[in-house]
Amino acid sequence: MLDIGTLFSNTESGLQMLVQSVRRASAILRELSHGGPRLGVTELADRIGVAKPTVHALLRTLEAEGLVAQDSETGKYRLGPGLLQLGNAYLDTHELRTRSLTWADSLAKRSGEAVWVAVLTGDHVLVVHHAFRPEGSLQIHEVGASIPWSTCALGKAIVAFGPAADRDRLLAGELPVLTGTSITDPAELAAQLDQVATTGYGVEDQESTLGDAGIAAPVFDRSAEVVGAIGVVGPVERVLADPARQELAVMVRETARMLSRDLGAARTPARRGA
Incomplete structure (x- = not known):
């Protein structure tokens, strides 16, 4: 039999995790916009107070969406071209x-x-x-x-x-x-x-x-x-x-x-x- 309480609890927990991920991804983008042209995983993890594996996973997702880009020589990250498209859309609307x-x-x-x-x-x-x-x-x-x-x-x-x-x-x-x-x-x-x-x-x-x-x-x-x-x-x-x-x-x-x-x-x- 379906336990409605457990289902609700799991839904709430999943929603909280999603919100937390969005906040952390936003924090990464803010740090890249203010902290310098390029930042590494360790630097970003220290700045936003999150474990390196979590930051690395978020960066990979942001990179796949074009919101960050990785320097091939240093391995560090910078803001990606996708943000320019979003910024232009914001201005246009x-x-x-x-x-x-x-x-x-x-x-x-x-x-x-x-x-x-x-x-x-x-x-x-x-x-x-x-x-x-x-x-x-x-x-x-x-x-x-x-x-x-x-x-x-x-x-x-x-x-x-x-x-x-x-x-x-x-x-x-x-x-x-x-x-x-x-x-x-x-x-x-x-x-x-x-x-x-x-x-x-x-x-x-x-x-x-x-x-x-x-x-x-x-x-x-x-x-x-x-x-x-x-x-x-x-x-x-x-x-x-x-x-x-x-x-x-x-x-x-x-x-x-x-x-x-x-x-x-x-x-x-x-x-x-x-």
Whole structure:
């Protein structure tokens, strides 16, 4: 006779093992993305706290799916081409990105600066679109860049208009130092967020990269929730010098408002959770 209790227990146990395997595979991919160009089985096992045979089995599975690749000379592993396909699919299906293409290009032409569109992922912002500044100097494509939220105007714009619980959690978390002007005092950063909520835009002054500055405004969707931010990025002497600073702030806020309407937002809401 079938023991329903045993069957349920076995099902639960199998599900837990599956979830654990997925988490471990995700941890391997994160380590390969942050820990260097190539890592060996022993290094990965030490970093994620899992036995070497388990890591080796997971790597073989990930390799078969094209998510990691093994160097034939060193035997170490790196991220595989399959991730690029997944990343491109994410960008192609991301509504904020697809809706922002025209608005970002227009803002870049009007401002003469590069324009970034970003979303918040954990305690970082992820750049999902980058419109180059119009002039033809060498520029690096920044789509896919991950930046600590506290060191960029995009992150401040999103957090200032997001739920109060998220704001409190992020302020209580790690505030990385990327340059000498990165803000590490939660009280100072909280005051900046209050200012962002009042003015409608955030400012970065060489906090992630020396010599660069940014101005960004939040973008909302049809549910009036903040879903990301759009902003200009460029040399500090151009972006933050008056009267250019005020002119750029107006352009950025107008563009964010129009992009929000394109996403279905009726108006730009006040900061959520206030």
